[in-house]
Amino acid sequence: MGILNITIEKASVEDVKDIIEVKNKSFYEDYLNYGESRGYNNTVEGITKTVQERIVYKIQAYGDMIGYISITKKSDDDFYLNCLCVVPENENKGIGQMAMTFMENQFPQAKHWSLEALADKERNHYFYKKHGYQITKEYMDGPVKIVLFEKWAQ
Numbered sequence: 001m002g003i004l005n006i007t008i009e010k011a012s013v014e015d016v017k018d019i020i021e022v023k024n025k026s027f028y029e030d031y032l033n034y035g036e037s038r039g040y041n042n043t044v045e046g047i048t049k050t051v052q053e054r055i056v057y058k059i060q061a062y063g064d065m066i067g068y069i070s071i072t073k074k075s076d077d078d079f080y081l082n083c084l085c086v087v088p089e090n091e092n093k094g095i096g097q098m099a100m101t102f103m104e105n106q107f108p109q110a111k112h113w114s115l116e117a118l119a120d121k122e123r124n125h126y127f128y129k130k131h132g133y134q135i136t137k138e139y140m141d142g143p144v145k146i147v148l149f150e151k152w153a154q
Helices: 013-034 044-053 095-106 122-130
Strands: 006-010 055-061 064-075 078-086 112-118 134-141 144-152
Touching (some): 013 044, 013 055, 013 064, 013 078, 055 095
Parallel strands (some): 078 112
Antiparallel strands (some): 006 055
């Protein structure tokens, strides 16, 4: 894939430590802002289980992991995006857009996608809306306000 020699491929349990490093870099700011973050400081056991039970991709630039995608297949045509992240030093280079397009192309049968995002992360909202998602619900998760984004096939 063109920009920065980006590749996206299935992750394996051998990638767990790199996934943790990518997630820690990606969610450190949220951890500092909220005192907690689901994406920060995950355990080897937890990420190993994620890789074994979900659909997980690694995003690489020149062979180094710079991002991560985790998807749950809820049914044959209903998918939940658990996580899509790119390390901060590689943001704003079109990699997230490439990852969204890749992800949706992997599951052309999908009639419904959903994901959750922090309510105050306007930049993320803009990104998801640009890809056809819309906010359908807002709720609290402990001290953090969350929004549910959904997208239906045309």
